[in-house]
Amino acid sequence: MPMAAMDSAKEIAEKSKEASYRLQNVPTETKDRALAEIRKSLVERKEEIFSANRRDIDSSKKAGLSTALLKRLRFDQQKLDEALRSIDSLISIEDPIGKVLSRTELDDGLVLEKVTTPIGVIAVIFESRPDALVQISTLCIKSGNAVILKGGSEAENTNRALASAIDDAITGVDERFKNAVQLVSTREAVRNLLELDDLIDLVIPRGSNELVRSIEDSTRIPVLGHAAGICHVYIDKDADIEMAISVSYDAKCQYPAVCNAMETLLVHKDIASGFLPKMAEKLKSAGVELRGDEATRKIIPSKPATEKDWMTEYNDLILSIRVVASADEAIGHINRYGSHHTDAIVTSSPATAKKFLDSVDSSSVLWNCSTRFADGYRYGLGAEVGISTNKTHARGPVGLEGLTIYKYRLTGKGHVVSDYVGEKAKKFTHRKLK
Amino acid sequence: MPMAAMDSAKEIAEKSKEASYRLQNVPTETKDRALAEIRKSLVERKEEIFSANRRDIDSSKKAGLSTALLKRLRFDQQKLDEALRSIDSLISIEDPIGKVLSRTELDDGLVLEKVTTPIGVIAVIFESRPDALVQISTLCIKSGNAVILKGGSEAENTNRALASAIDDAITGVDERFKNAVQLVSTREAVRNLLELDDLIDLVIPRGSNELVRSIEDSTRIPVLGHAAGICHVYIDKDADIEMAISVSYDAKCQYPAVCNAMETLLVHKDIASGFLPKMAEKLKSAGVELRGDEATRKIIPSKPATEKDWMTEYNDLILSIRVVASADEAIGHINRYGSHHTDAIVTSSPATAKKFLDSVDSSSVLWNCSTRFADGYRYGLGAEVGISTNKTHARGPVGLEGLTIYKYRLTGKGHVVSDYVGEKAKKFTHRKLK
Numbered sequence: 057m058p059m060a061a062m063d064s065a066k067e068i069a070e071k072s073k074e075a076s077y078r079l080q081n082v083p084t085e086t087k088d089r090a091l092a093e094i095r096k097s098l099v100e101r102k103e104e105i106f107s108a109n110r111r112d113i114d115s116s117k118k119a120g121l122s123t124a125l126l127k128r129l130r131f132d133q134q135k136l137d138e139a140l141r142s143i144d145s146l147i148s149i150e151d152p153i154g155k156v157l158s159r160t161e162l163d164d165g166l167v168l169e170k171v172t173t174p175i176g177v178i179a180v181i182f183e184s185r186p187d188a189l190v191q192i193s194t195l196c197i198k199s200g201n202a203v204i205l206k207g208g209s210e211a212e213n214t215n216r217a218l219a220s221a222i223d224d225a226i227t228g229v230d231e232r233f234k235n236a237v238q239l240v241s242t243r244e245a246v247r248n249l250l251e252l253d254d255l256i257d258l259v260i261p262r263g264s265n266e267l268v269r270s271i272e273d274s275t276r277i278p279v280l281g282h283a284a285g286i287c288h289v290y291i292d293k294d295a296d297i298e299m300a301i302s303v304s305y306d307a308k309c310q311y312p313a314v315c316n317a318m319e320t321l322l323v324h325k326d327i328a329s330g331f332l333p334k335m336a337e338k339l340k341s342a343g344v345e346l347r348g349d350e351a352t353r354k355i356i357p358s359k360p361a362t363e364k365d366w367m368t369e370y371n372d373l374i375l376s377i378r379v380v381a382s383a384d385e386a387i388g389h390i391n392r393y394g395s396h397h398t399d400a401i402v403t404s405s406p407a408t409a410k411k412f413l414d415s416v417d418s419s420s421v422l423w424n425c426s427t428r429f430a431d432g433y434r435y436g437l438g439a440e441v442g443i444s445t446n447k448t449h450a451r452g453p454v455g456l457e458g459l460t461i462y463k464y465r466l467t468g469k470g471h472v473v474s475d476y477v478g479e480k481a482k483k484f485t486h487r488k489l490k
Numbered sequence: 491m492p493m494a495a496m497d498s499a500k501e502i503a504e505k506s507k508e509a510s511y512r513l514q515n516v517p518t519e520t521k522d523r524a525l526a527e528i529r530k531s532l533v534e535r536k537e538e539i540f541s542a543n544r545r546d547i548d549s550s551k552k553a554g555l556s557t558a559l560l561k562r563l564r565f566d567q568q569k570l571d572e573a574l575r576s577i578d579s580l581i582s583i584e585d586p587i588g589k590v591l592s593r594t595e596l597d598d599g600l601v602l603e604k605v606t607t608p609i610g611v612i613a614v615i616f617e618s619r620p621d622a623l624v625q626i627s628t629l630c631i632k633s634g635n636a637v638i639l640k641g642g643s644e645a646e647n648t649n650r651a652l653a654s655a656i657d658d659a660i661t662g663v664d665e666r667f668k669n670a671v672q673l674v675s676t677r678e679a680v681r682n683l684l685e686l687d688d689l690i691d692l693v694i695p696r697g698s699n700e701l702v703r704s705i706e707d708s709t710r711i712p713v714l715g716h717a718a719g720i721c722h723v724y725i726d727k728d729a730d731i732e733m734a735i736s737v738s739y740d741a742k743c744q745y746p747a748v749c750n751a752m753e754t755l756l757v758h759k760d761i762a763s764g765f766l767p768k769m770a771e772k773l774k775s776a777g778v779e780l781r782g783d784e785a786t787r788k789i790i791p792s793k794p795a796t797e798k799d800w801m802t803e804y805n806d807l808i809l810s811i812r813v814v815a816s817a818d819e820a821i822g823h824i825n826r827y828g829s830h831h832t833d834a835i836v837t838s839s840p841a842t843a844k845k846f847l848d849s850v851d852s853s854s855v856l857w858n859c860s861t862r863f864a865d866g867y868r869y870g871l872g873a874e875v876g877i878s879t880n881k882t883h884a885r886g887p888v889g890l891e892g893l894t895i896y897k898y899r900l901t902g903k904g905h906v907v908s909d910y911v912g913e914k915a916k917k918f919t920h921r922k923l924k
Contacts, residue, residue, distance in 0.1 A: 077825055081848045160870050166859060168869055175881045176851065253706075257881040269710075272687075276706040278882045299904035306906035391511055402904075413899050414515045417610065425600060425902030434910070435602055435898065436594050436920035447609045447691040448712045449883040452898045464869065464886045465847050468859030470733035470836075472740035476868070486870035 065248030068204060069177065069255035071235040076176045076202040078232040084151040090197055090226040090233060095143045097225035098190070098218075102136055105221065108213035109186065116210045131186045131214050139190045142439055146198050149438045152456045153200045159490035163482060165469040167489070172460045174200035176257040179249050181271065183263040184208040189218050192260075193237045195439055197226065199459035204238050204256070206246050215239060250275035262442055265369075280458065282445040284369040285315025286395040287427045290386040290412065291331055292403030293324040299424060300327075300402045301335050306426040307400065309342045313371050315443060316398045316420075316430045320366060320376045322386045325351065328379045332356045344373045351379035366393035383408050387415045394418065396445050398430040398452075419445060419452035499682030502638060503611065503689035505669040510610045510636040512666040518585040524631055524660040524667060529577045531659035532624070532652075536570055539655065542647035543620065550644045565620045565648050573624045576873055580632050583872045586890045587634045593924035597916060599903040601923070606894045608634035610691040613683050615705065617697040618642040623652050626694075627671045629873055631660065633893040638690070639673050640680050649673060684709035696876055699803075714892065716879040718803040719749025720829040721861045724820040724846065725765055726837035727758040733858060734761075734836045735769050740860040741834065743776045747805050749877060750832045750854075750864045754800060754810045756820045759785065762813045766790045778807045785813035800827035817842050821849045828852065830879050832864040832886075853879060853886035 063071070098105070109131040116129060157170040178201045182188045189207055196203040207215040219239040226233035240246065249256060253276040261268045261281045268281040289307050291300045307318035323331060328351065336346060336356040346358035347365050358377065365376040366389070380386045383401075390399050400422035401412040409423045420430040430453060432440025437455030444450050450458035475482050497505070532539070543565040550563055591604040612635050616622045623641055630637040641649040653673040660667035674680065683690060687710040695702045695715045702715040723741050725734045741752035757765060762785065770780060770790040780792035781799050792811065799810040800823070814820045817835075824833050834856035835846040843857045854864040864887060866874025871889030878884050884892035909916050 077849065077851060080851065162863070162868065162870065166863075173851075272710040276703075278712060278880070280882070296904070302904060302906055306908050310906070310908045310911075409901075415511065417511060417514065417607075418897065420898040420900060422900040423902065425900055425905040426907050428907035429596070429600075429900055429902075429905070430898070434596065434907070434918065436596065436918065446712070447895050448714070451895050461881050461885050463852065464854040464864070466854060466856040466859055466863055467843075468857065468863075470730070470736060471859040471863070472736055472744070473860050473862035473868070474740050474744045477744075484868065484870065 065240070065245045066252060066255075068238055068240060068245070069249060069252045072177045072202040072204050072238060073255045075233075075235040076174065079200045079202055079236055080153070080174050082200060082230065082232055086230050087151070087198055087200070088147045090229045091143050091147050091194055093225035093229050094194060094222050095140055097221045098136060098139065101217070101221045102133075105136075105214065105217045106132060108217035111213045112211050119210070121210065125184055125210075129184045129186070129211055129214075131218075135187045139187055142191060143194055146194050146439055149198070149456065151198070152460045156490060157462060158488070161487040161489055162466075162484050163471065164485070166471045167467050169465045170462050171465055173463050175459060175461050177202045177204065177255060178258045178260060178459065179204045179206070179256050179277075180260045180262065181206045181246060181267065182208070183267075184211050186211045186214040186218060188262060189215055190222070191439060192441075193219075193222050195441060195456060195459060197233075197236065199456050201459055202236050204240060204249060206240050209241070212241055247274070250277065253277045260442065278449070280442070280444055280446060280450060280454065282315065282397065282443050284395040285317070285397045285443070286319050286367065286369050286393065287316055287397055288320045288322055288386075288390050288394055288399045289318050289427065290322040290380075290383070290390070290399070290401045291324060291327060292383055292401055292405065292408050293326040294405040294408060295324075295327060295331070295402040296404055297327070297331050297334065300331055301338060303400065303402050303424065303426050304335060305338055305342070307428055308339065308344060308375055309373070310426070310428050312373050315369070316427050317371070318375065318427050319368065319370055320378065320393070322389060323352070323377065323379050324383070324386070325379050325381055328352070329355050332377070339375060342373070344375050346375055346377060348377040349379060352377045369395070383411060387412060390416050390418070397443070398422070398427045400425065400427050419443070499674070499679045500686060500689075502672055502674060502679070503683060503686045506611045506636040506638050506672060507689045509667075509669040510608065513634045513636055513670055514587070514608050516634060516664065516666055520664050521585070521632055521634070522581045524663045525577050525581050525628055527659035527663050528624075528628060528656050529574055531655040532570060532573065535651070535655045536567075539570075539648065539651040540566060542651035545647045546645050553644070555644065559618055559644075563618045563620070563645055563648075565652075569621045573621055576625060577628055580628050580873055583632070583890065585632070586894045590924060591896060592922070595921040595923055596900075596918050597905065598919070600905045601901050603899045604896050605899055607897050609893060609895050611636045611638065611689060612692045612694060612893065613638045613640070613690050613711075614694045614696065615640045615680060615701065616642070617701075618645050620645045620648040620652060622696060623649055624656070625873060626875075627653070627656050629875060629890060629893060631667075631670065633890050635893055636670050637672070638683060639671065640675070641673070643675070646675055681708070684711065687711045694876065712883070714876070714878055714880060714884060714888070716749065716831065716877050718829040719751070719831040719877070720753050720801065720803050720827065721750055721831055722754045722756055722824050722828055722833045723752050723861065724756040724814075724817070724824070724833070724835045725758060725761060726817055726835055726839065726842050727760040728839040728842060729758075729761060729765070729836040730838055731761070731765050731768065734765055735772060737834065737836050737858065737860050738769060739772055739776070741862055742773065742778060742809055743807070744860070744862050746807050749803070750861050751805070752809065752861055753802065753804055754812065754827070756823060757786070757811065757813050758817070758820070759813050759815055762786070763789050766811070773809060776807070778809050780809055780811060782811040783813060786811045803829070817845060821846060824850050824852070831877070832856070832861045834859065834861050853877070
């Protein structure tokens with residue numbers, strides 16, 4: 057990323073805005089060619105990238121970074137292979153830009169089209185994982201957006217090597233890609249960027265809830281992010297007990313560190329004594345710590361759960377359990393304490409399932425399957441920008457579509473509004489053509 | 491609105507959130523019945539409403555409100571008739587909620603649906619026009635959202651009378667509408683509401699740019715609003731001169747006080763001497779003050795335009811004019827100085843038009859027609875929430891669709907993610923069913 061780090065945040069954002077105007081009209085084949093060149097460049101320069109990554113890992117070890125963080129920081133052959141697969145898949149995906157969403161005749165010769173466009177300039181602030189840099193840059197290229205990236209300081213060498221490989225690849229394909237991908241490296245730069253709401257159209261923080269909140273607090277720019285993932289599975293009185301155990305176990309244990317893992321298990325009182333002992337046994341054998349309400353503790357031994365537990369995202373092998381008197385009580389609990397992320401019901405009653413799916417106000421609501429399915433890849437959206445708990449723009453797992461918006465294109469033959477007002481007003485036809 | 495004004499902002503927002511959970515499942519016919527009852531209630535109680543409005547107008551006259559503002563404040567038989575027509579049209583419009591946007595088979599028996607839902611709780615802050623209260627409340631009812639309204643203090647009596655007529659009507663139809671529409675009356679209440687990002691999902695300010703900016707600065711809640719409407723018409727060298735005059739005149743003069751009126755006229759140098767004198771004559775006869783750049787002033791007499799003019803929304807009979815050397819220069823000017831609202835080109839060249847429509851980054855881009863067409867009613871969207879210059883969620887004229895979002899609904903038969911990972915991983919089918 058030549059120079060970018062030496063420019064002021066405003067200069068970077070202005071270059072990004074200029075790039076965004078050029079990028080909105082780059083044809084699909086050119087964007088796909090740029091992606092293919094990135095792929096090639098990453099392969100050709102992999103030793104340089106791996107070596108930069110080893111430097112980052114060495115200094116992070118010296119700085120005493122935890123094993124978990126060191127693992128996230130690693131960019132090796134396996135991570136490269138994953139990145140290449142993801143680029144291949146992105147090349148094969150339909151271009152999300154330039155799609156005519158609707159076409160309406162307003163009157164004879166006056167035709168309105170609603171067409172998808174890039175959003176413009178996107179600032180992405182991500183944590184230590186350098187593979188996120190490749191993923192985000194390529195998503196932005198495919199969707200015609202200019203992107204400004206800020207990665208974790210512990211990954212700085214890796215990020216520079218990756219960004220440089222990407223920048224060289226795309227600017228070699230077409231000069232319109234100049235400044236399409238820019239990297240900034242200081243927190244001060246981020247602070248300054250967040251003030252430039254006339255230049256930056258969307259901020260995507262990928263990291264902790266604290267990061268998301270602090271960004272929301274300090275900018276006028278729309279933020280696409282997610283709050284906590286406090287996800288529930290509700291076992292209805294009409295649940296199949298084996299299915300209930302299997303789904304709950306998967307939701308908790310298949311990958312407990314992620315946002316769509318179950319944090320609270322809600323159990324109907326009529327099935328609790330049949331279900332909980334078997335469930336507890338299986339969970340305990342996986343090392344899960346149980347925290348139950350009073351009714352739960354009458355059936356299985358567990359630590360007591362307090363109200364704070366209902367509001368906690370453990371991201372760990374801990375589970376809070378509550379016995380409820382009805383599906384309505386379960387729905388009420390989820391809407392009150394949950395994070396409106398992903399919640400499931402296990403039941404053989406279609407009526408109860410319908411009520412749950414209709415009434416739980418979450419980005420994903422599931423019936424007889426694990427919360428862990430809530431993910432862009434599994435949903436078939438292609439690469440994933442992230443999971444959003446926003447109630448506007450993009451909700452739930454967000455794919456390429458979340459990086460697009462639309463414009464209206466109206467074509468006439470000299471039409472003027474004054475012909476459509478007053479006593480002799482012409483009438484609009486509003487005929488749907490598409 | 492019994493009591494609401496006496497509750498704290500938090501209590502009001504909590505009631506609104508509860509209402510929003512009930513409202514998401516109200517059937518279309520019930521919502522339409524509620525709208526019909528509002529219609530009836532407004533007619534039955536019109537004398538009470540008109541009398542409240544007369545009190546507001548009397549005190550505003552005493553307070554020295556301008557004639558323009560007094561006109562906006564008026565709620566009389568004509569405004570009532572308009573409101574009733576708007577309600578009729580809303581009843582006839584398709585329910586935007588519960589629409590299946592897509593359906594995908596992830597694997598045998600595992601089906602994903604993306605379904606439209608209400609956003610939840612919407613806070614609307616609007617200026618003196620009390621008719622906006624009826625429009626917004628009914629839009630929210632049709633789209634299943636709970637709404638908290640804050641109107642201008644000069645319209646307080648009218649707003650209370652209208653809100654009470656609406657509340658009585660809808661709670662009489664179905665108790666789920668309780669607290670669906672709430673009114674707050676103080677600025678302090680608004681300040682407090684803007685802090686409740688866990689309860690309020692969207693803020694819609696309807697008023698001055700200053701209002702929008704100040705709200706964006708003081709909340710984490712997403713804001714749907716619009717900045718200035720600095721709209722352009724570009725007269726290309728290949729324009730038909732008569733059409734250019736007619737379109738420009740309509741864009742400036744048909745209703746100059748609104749956001750989609752033209753503020754700057756850009757003229758290609760090759761057509762300037764043929765076009766500008768005729769155009770100037772017509773504009774001057776309508777009382778339009780002209781402010782031209784140097785090249786313009788060589789052709790027609792006008793005040794000089796400074797850079798500030800290119801960035802000014804006059805909302806008045808004033809027009810800035812600039813001569814440009816090319817369509818590219820016009821596009822550059824618009825992207826740099828415009829407000830990305832609504833911009834038009836007049837040309838007989840399809841290639842130049844395409845370049846303009848593709849490259850101007852505005853919510854509405856128009857070819858050979860007046861900027862004044864950019865409006866929800868004319869676009870056939872039904873009632874209009876407003877015109878948005880946001881680059882996320884909803885852009886341009888926003889109809890009912892802008893008050894909706896979606897959720898993902900996944901239905902399985904006990905499916906768990908652990909079957910889809912590892913060596914014997916099952917494959918997803920990702921078969922598009924809709």
